[in-house]
Amino acid sequence: MIGDGRADYEAAITNGVRFVGRVPSDQPNPFPEDAAVIANQIANLLVEDHGLVPGNRVLLRGPNNLWLVACWFAVLKAGGIVVCTMPLLRTKELREIVEHGKVDTALCDHRFIDELREAGVPVSMVEA
Numbered sequence: 001m002i003g004d005g006r007a008d009y010e011a012a013i014t015n016g017v018r019f020v021g022r023v024p025s026d027q028p029n030p031f032p033e034d035a036a037v038i039a040n041q042i043a044n045l046l047v048e049d050h051g052l053v054p055g056n057r058v059l060l061r062g063p064n065n066l067w068l069v070a071c072w073f074a075v076l077k078a079g080g081i082v083v084c085t086m087p088l089l090r091t092k093e094l095r096e097i098v099e100h101g102k103v104d105t106a107l108c109d110h111r112f113i114d115e116l117r118e119a120g121v122p123v124s125m126v127e128a
Contacts, residue, residue, distance in 0.1 A: 035070050042074035042107070050105055054079030057102055061085050061094075061116055062109030071107045080104075087112050094119035 046052040058075045060082060062068045075082045083101045085094065087109075094115055097103070108116050 035066060035073075039070045039073040039077060042071055043077040046074060046078045046080065046105070052078050052080055052105065055081065056104040057081045057083050059083045059085060059098065059101070059103045059106035059108075059116075059121075061087065061089075061106060061112050063087055063111075067109070075107075089115070091115045091118040094121075 046058070052058070052075075056079075058080045060068060060071055060075070062071075072082055072084070083097065083103055085097060089097070098106075098119055098121055103121070106116060106121055
């Protein structure tokens with residue numbers, strides 16, 4: 001979404017939260033200075049609100065961008081195991097990854113949430 005000269009970014013975390021961040025649309029890297037801060041916030045959310053414990057597996061689903069990198073670092077900081085996927089995967093492949101990978105939760109870009117829902121991963125989105 002674009003508005004007021006800024007770009008919006010939305011992503012969902014399964015079982016509860018939608019992240020909405022505002023970054024300047026003319027900034028080549030959306031948040032290079034804040035990447036560690038954002039990763040820490042996501043890690044805290046995973047641990048405190050979603051009960052992530054070391055060894056839990058977290059599926060990441062989204063395009064290759066700095067937001068995915070921040071989520072990847074967040075999972076590692078929280079002690080989780082990253083199960084990274086690519087946006088081209090569809091319901092059948094995601095279902096197999098979730099089952100075989102023993103995924104506990106997922107972080108997903110809002111544009112790719114439908115296949116994740118169809119794969120049986122419970123998703124609810126609320127304002128953070």
